[in-house]
Amino acid sequence: MSAGRLLSVLLLLQSRGRMSARGIADELGVSIRTAYRDLARLQDAGVPVYAEPGRGGGYQLVDGYRTRLTGMSEGEARALFFAGLPGPAADLGLAAEVTAARLKLLAALPTGAREEAARTAAVFHVDAPGWYREPEQTPYLPLFVDAVLTRCAVDVRYRRWRAPQEVDRRLRPYGLVLKSGSWYLVAATERGIATYKVAQVLDAALGDERFDRPEGFDLGAYWTSYLDDFQARRYTGTATVRLSPRGRRRLPDNVAPEVVRAVDSTATGADEGGWVEAVIPIESTGHACGELLRLGVDVEVVAPAELRRAMAATVDVLARTYGPG
Structure with a gap:
């Protein structure tokens, strides 16, 4: 049993009102059987959840009941930066945190603001990959997220365009950039700061070396400079x-x-x-x-x-x- 999932069920009922077990299961990505079990456990814990039978029925909280358990975890706080970008959040391994953070925010909002937030979320959708190609496979992206946040060096095997095509590198990750559906890692090497396409990483493992990112390093400014230099080198x-x-x-x-x-x-x-x-x-x-x-x-x-x-x-x-x- 996941205590975090039980809290998510509670916050769903608090922010949405009446919901069917199927709706709860679909929202949290679990089976309907698991949803029924979680609802029963909430009731056993003393949470005033009751079922409304019949067509249009479902589960809801007793009027006026609100939980104060809306404090965010560190992972959920990070996920707020991606709350409007479900695709990239899933790539980064933060899909569950995004769902939980969104529920906690909605639960903390007054009714009018909650409804406005729901209307806003319903009219925006981000689909980052370009047309006419399959999304890139980036199995090591969550590892790089950990490395960026913990400032831990990473040993990678990387495929590049020039010979030798496969090379080994120790990287000290400074940040991740999503460009036209492709993820790029900005990292320090023995030769300076460089950019690596995450889809081209053949193997990666966290090392035992810790590092400090240079004070004043600006990922956005670096990326702009990198693009300018790329264009200058691209056209010969x-x-x-x-x-x-x-x-x-x-x-x-x-x-x-x-x-x-x-x-x-x-x-x-x-x-x-x-x-x-x-x-x-x-x-x-x-x-x-x-x-x-x-x-x-x-x-x-x-x-x-x-x-x-x-x-x-x-x-x-x-x-x-x-x-x-």
């Missing part, structure tokens, strides 16, 4: 392209926002057909070729010659593959 050159009106409309669905902004700011020389010429940033010839081919006949590469040849070679292979055979 430029290309001149011609785009049809339809190609320009299709840009936001096929290329990065930086490329769209570059077209908007540099587009010149619209001809009779509405084609414009623009200068865009590119990561590499191969990457740019793949991205621009998504636009099909609505784009033409003018320069550099290397990218133009790569586009022509790819189109030639496609033509031979799908041509009359």
Whole structure:
């Protein structure tokens, strides 16, 4: 039996009023049999819970009864930062704490404020992962939460894009960031502060080393700086392209926002057909070729010659593959 769950049942009845055993079970993620058992134990403990039979009936507290057991645990207090983000809270291993904290807050509110809070919660939902891909698997995310909060070093095996692809690292975690549905760990290493994609961690274990996070370290400021540096390193050159009106409309669905902004700011020389010429940033010839081919006949590469040849070679292979055979 979980004392915390019994308190959750009590607070549900206090904040919602009458509820069926099925409703309580669904809210707490337990079986209906467990819900009945918890309600009986509350009654045995002297809590004035009574059942209202018939259609529309359920369990409720005697009018005027309120518990003062609304003090929050440390874990529930942390969970308040994620109370509006059930998906990320579950990723972090805080789903139960979020539910308990929300119930305690609602129980502590006066009736009018409680109803307003319920209305507000009903009209917002956060779904962080992007379209057209499965959510990333991050089995070690709860471990990193513990490491960040306890300032405990972590030994990881990590898969990166350059050789050697699998490396061992000792990390001193400073914080976690959720970006476009992906979790990132900001941590100190022997070489300084670095960023690691949590989904790329192959193995992780808490070490026995404790550390102090530098005084004045600002996770938000670091992340902003990291993104700026990433963009500067990401684009290594430029290309001149011609785009049809339809190609320009299709840009936001096929290329990065930086490329769209570059077209908007540099587009010149619209001809009779509405084609414009623009200068865009590119990561590499191969990457740019793949991205621009998504636009099909609505784009033409003018320069550099290397990218133009790569586009022509790819189109030639496609033509031979799908041509009359």
